[in-house]
Amino acid sequence: MIEFRLAGGAYYGFTYNLSPLGVFVRSIRIPNLGASLSAELHLPDGKRIPLVGKVVRSYRAPTALARLVPSGFGMALSSTPEEYFQFLASL
Numbered sequence: 001m002i003e004f005r006l007a008g009g010a011y012y013g014f015t016y017n018l019s020p021l022g023v024f025v026r027s028i029r030i031p032n033l034g035a036s037l038s039a040e041l042h043l044p045d046g047k048r049i050p051l052v053g054k055v056v057r058s059y060r061a062p063t064a065l066a067r068l069v070p071s072g073f074g075m076a077l078s079s080t081p082e083e084y085f086q087f088l089a090s091l
Contacts, residue, residue, distance in 0.1 A: 002051075004039040004075075006031050015041070016070050018088060020080075022053065026072040030058045037075060043087060052079035 002013050002025055013027030023041075031037060033055055041049040053075040061069040077084075 001042040002039050003042065004031075004037050006035065006037065013072060016072060018091070020085065020088060022056070022074055022076045023051070024070075024072055024074045026070045028071065030060060030071065030073050031055045033058060039075070041084070041087075047083070049081060049083050049087065050079075051075075051077055051084065053077040 002015055002023065004011055004013065004025065006029070011027065011029045013025040013029070015023055016026045017024040023039075025039075035055045037053055037055060039051045039053070041051055043049065055073050056076045057074040059069075059071060059073075061071045
């Protein structure tokens, strides 16, 4: 799970794809392209990893395909702690 902050509110989504350079977040709340975000990646062991980045792509699936195709956004990471890379290496 990932928690991201946008316009003063906290929202939740699920990671769909992780890489050293970015994250795709499945969410019904989709920020505007170019928006700067801070987020926390919630790990299975209860730890949280802070992330900072920018929305570089978004996609909202048509209603008929919503169960098959994920809606969400891609976030290019600009500030990534070492714990994030350690988590990726453990997958």
